[in-house]
Amino acid sequence: MKEVTPFDEAAKGATIYSVAERAGVSVATVSRMVNGSGYVGQQSRSRIQEAMEALQFEPNGLARSLNTKQSELLALLLTDIANPFSAQIARGVQDAARGAGYIPIICSTDTPEAERDTVRALRRKRVDGLILTPMQGERSDENMALLHTLCDKGMAMVCIGRRPVHPHADEVSTDTNAGARAAVVHLAALGHRRIGFIGGQISRGVAMGRLAGYRQGLADAELPADVSLVREGELDEDSGRRETLALLSLPLPPTAVFCVNDRTAFGALAALTERGCRVPEDVSVVGFDDIPLAALIRPALTTVRQPAHELGRLAATFLLGRIAHPETPHQRSVLPCQLVARQSSGRAPDD
Amino acid sequence: MKEVTPFDEAAKGATIYSVAERAGVSVATVSRMVNGSGYVGQQSRSRIQEAMEALQFEPNGLARSLNTKQSELLALLLTDIANPFSAQIARGVQDAARGAGYIPIICSTDTPEAERDTVRALRRKRVDGLILTPMQGERSDENMALLHTLCDKGMAMVCIGRRPVHPHADEVSTDTNAGARAAVVHLAALGHRRIGFIGGQISRGVAMGRLAGYRQGLADAELPADVSLVREGELDEDSGRRETLALLSLPLPPTAVFCVNDRTAFGALAALTERGCRVPEDVSVVGFDDIPLAALIRPALTTVRQPAHELGRLAATFLLGRIAHPETPHQRSVLPCQLVARQSSGRAPDD
DNA sequence: CTGAAAGCGCTAACAC
DNA sequence: GTGTTAGCGCTTTCAG
Numbered sequence: 001m002k003e004v005t006p007f008d009e010a011a012k013g014a015t016i017y018s019v020a021e022r023a024g025v026s027v028a029t030v031s032r033m034v035n036g037s038g039y040v041g042q043q044s045r046s047r048i049q050e051a052m053e054a055l056q057f058e059p060n061g062l063a064r065s066l067n068t069k070q071s072e073l074l075a076l077l078l079t080d081i082a083n084p085f086s087a088q089i090a091r092g093v094q095d096a097a098r099g100a101g102y103i104p105i106i107c108s109t110d111t112p113e114a115e116r117d118t119v120r121a122l123r124r125k126r127v128d129g130l131i132l133t134p135m136q137g138e139r140s141d142e143n144m145a146l147l148h149t150l151c152d153k154g155m156a157m158v159c160i161g162r163r164p165v166h167p168h169a170d171e172v173s174t175d176t177n178a179g180a181r182a183a184v185v186h187l188a189a190l191g192h193r194r195i196g197f198i199g200g201q202i203s204r205g206v207a208m209g210r211l212a213g214y215r216q217g218l219a220d221a222e223l224p225a226d227v228s229l230v231r232e233g234e235l236d237e238d239s240g241r242r243e244t245l246a247l248l249s250l251p252l253p254p255t256a257v258f259c260v261n262d263r264t265a266f267g268a269l270a271a272l273t274e275r276g277c278r279v280p281e282d283v284s285v286v287g288f289d290d291i292p293l294a295a296l297i298r299p300a301l302t303t304v305r306q307p308a309h310e311l312g313r314l315a316a317t318f319l320l321g322r323i324a325h326p327e328t329p330h331q332r333s334v335l336p337c338q339l340v341a342r343q344s345s346g347r348a349p350d351d
Numbered sequence: 352m353k354e355v356t357p358f359d360e361a362a363k364g365a366t367i368y369s370v371a372e373r374a375g376v377s378v379a380t381v382s383r384m385v386n387g388s389g390y391v392g393q394q395s396r397s398r399i400q401e402a403m404e405a406l407q408f409e410p411n412g413l414a415r416s417l418n419t420k421q422s423e424l425l426a427l428l429l430t431d432i433a434n435p436f437s438a439q440i441a442r443g444v445q446d447a448a449r450g451a452g453y454i455p456i457i458c459s460t461d462t463p464e465a466e467r468d469t470v471r472a473l474r475r476k477r478v479d480g481l482i483l484t485p486m487q488g489e490r491s492d493e494n495m496a497l498l499h500t501l502c503d504k505g506m507a508m509v510c511i512g513r514r515p516v517h518p519h520a521d522e523v524s525t526d527t528n529a530g531a532r533a534a535v536v537h538l539a540a541l542g543h544r545r546i547g548f549i550g551g552q553i554s555r556g557v558a559m560g561r562l563a564g565y566r567q568g569l570a571d572a573e574l575p576a577d578v579s580l581v582r583e584g585e586l587d588e589d590s591g592r593r594e595t596l597a598l599l600s601l602p603l604p605p606t607a608v609f610c611v612n613d614r615t616a617f618g619a620l621a622a623l624t625e626r627g628c629r630v631p632e633d634v635s636v637v638g639f640d641d642i643p644l645a646a647l648i649r650p651a652l653t654t655v656r657q658p659a660h661e662l663g664r665l666a667a668t669f670l671l672g673r674i675a676h677p678e679t680p681h682q683r684s685v686l687p688c689q690l691v692a693r694q695s696s697g698r699a700p701d702d
Numbered sequence: 703c704t705g706a707a708a709g710c711g712c713t714a715a716c717a718c
Numbered sequence: 719g720t721g722t723t724a725g726c727g728c729t730t731t732c733a734g
Contacts, residue, residue, distance in 0.1 A: 071413065105456045
């Protein structure tokens with residue numbers, strides 16, 4: 001009733017047994033051939049080859065992983081796939097992973113609960129490693145502990161642009177501090193003296209480094225740091241628009257705004273247009289990230305480029321390295337950012 | 352030398368055996384408890400609970416899947432994660448999948464070779480189902496055959512916005528035809544008589560339905576179909592910019608352009624600004640998709656909204672249904688699109 | 703170079 | 719309710 005009929009075999013996928021039988025060799029030999037481990041004689045070789053093709057054999061990775069304790073799966077935890085910056089990172093990770101025969105699972109985990117569940121699920125799937133991305137916003141302590149424990153248990157991990165959760169976890173980031181500083185110096189060089197900052201939640205995550213850079217830039221240019229010019233917000237377009245409007249209604253509004261990321265800068269541009277301000281004649285805007293659209297919007301956005309693709313690629317490389325050699329000492333790399341001056345920044349209006 | 356020391360056990364993860372031993376029951380009982388299958392007495396129940404927590408037991412999904420022949424993995428094949436529209440679909444898929452305990456693997460496969468390799472790898476991982484997305488551009492016949500074969504072998508599959516590869520594969524799409532038609536009718540109602548179309552590769556994929564809708568819209572409005580107003584291109588900003596410039600240099604340029612997607616429309620907007628054309632006073636622009644940025648760019652983009660999130664959600668729902676009941680007859684659903692009139696479309700200039 | 707046999711960690715009958 | 723016994727499909731000693 002439940003025998004494996006030839007039909008079923010063809011339909012549901014051949015096993016290593018069926019291949020071995022057809023080729024007239026033992027499963028061990030087939031296994032050796034598939035994995036390229038050990039020697040296989042020429043005769044067996046070609047007969048197995050033939051059998052595999054005839055049966056359209058595709059080895060069962062589940063069974064394989066059960067033995068080898070390597071799933072050849074690695075996970076990338078994103079807070080938001082919809083963010084083009086994250087998407088670039090994902091591509092980088094994927095490119096590096098694919099080269100090594102690994103396949104990345106991309107998860108976007110907006111809430112701490114989703115993150116917790118996802119991490120659990122990934123652990124059950126025995127993924128070989130985890131890449132954690134920035135902009136994680138508010139992570140619950142519980143999750144930090146969970147990740148820490150995982151690391152303790154030997155799970156390979158690398159953090160992109162955020163403090164590592166564990167001494168064993170690797171780290172890759174960009175020098176956003178220097179990038180932000182360069183942006184402010186650029187604006188100052190154009191004659192701006194009142195430069196606003198629109199950030200994400202400043203106390204944590206991404207915004208912090210950029211705010212620090214902003215302050216340093218101000219100091220470099222010997223400009224006073226006016227706290228009323230610093231606005232806290234989210235990381236999206238809406239927030240950029242809102243905070244810009246707030247800045248604009250100041251008694252002495254800034255002539256330039258530096259935004260925590262490009263999406264925020266787009267919002268700023270929208271707000272400025274609404275209020276009838278010309279960019280860059282009346283107000284200059286500088287973003288951060290250099291997402292693809294930044295170059296295409298009019299006016300084209302001056303921004304600080306982060307090598308997102310490279311960030312992802314490097315993270316995956318670190319991770320694969322650590323998977324192969326778990327005892328690798330802590331790895332860390334910080335990539336430079338680069339100011340890309342386009343149309344949205346110009347000379348300060350002389351008032 | 353290689354014994355499992357208590358340390359290792361704690362470190363590398365407990366097995367169902369260690370839990371059973373600690374709780375003083377058989378593995379079968381633990382298994383029953385973990386899976387909620389069969390009855391487990393109150394006493395055993397609490398002792399197992401205790402043991403699981405003490406050992407931080409996380410069942411090995413690999414072993415589980417090997418038995419059940421269900422990996423609880425499903426894959427989403429995207430051509431480009433960087434496309435916000437795809438990202439939305441991904442979120443929809445993820446939301447639906449997560450609810451059912453499935454975890455989606457998102458792969459962006461730009462080239463046919465990458466697609467082939469990815470599909471192979473996914474098959475080895477024994478994913479339970481595949482979701483194929485639109486904009487697949489030129490897929491090699493070889494890959495079509497591969498997918499077809501997979502379907503034959505019983506792999507669950509659903510296609511989003513593209514012709515299914517197999518009678519067994521489900522289908523979910525949006526009524527882009529009607530959407531495009533509505534866009535053109537909208538423009539005609541504003542008095543436009545020369546309406547351009549900027550498409551992707553028209554002979555295949557996405558562009559086709561929209562072009563057809565465009566033509567129908569023209570017919571509805573009793574406007575002539577001028578072939579010189581139809582431009583073929585890619586699906587990105589650059590292409591939109593290029594083709595718009597081409598349209599603008601026509602002896603009798605259009606007063607409105609309908610773009611195959613929002614990214615193209617952004618390019619069109621950029622081109623128009625470069626040439627000193629005001630939008631919508633001189634030229635109106637309508638996009639397609641309604642990606643988040645469309646509302647925020649200035650002028651805000653008039654566009655046709657596709658329910659991307661819902662598309663993904665529904666696709667995942669279909670897929671999960673088919674996984675649960677492989678013999679389900681072919682499912683198919685087409686979701687409506689909706690015209691969202693914003694600032695980029697306005698009355699035709701009276702010349 | 704090749705085969706036999708013992709698992710990997712879990713589930714699924716089938717007894718008790 | 720609970721234990722026993724086979725496997726799932728592959729890898730991996732260990733003998734030839």
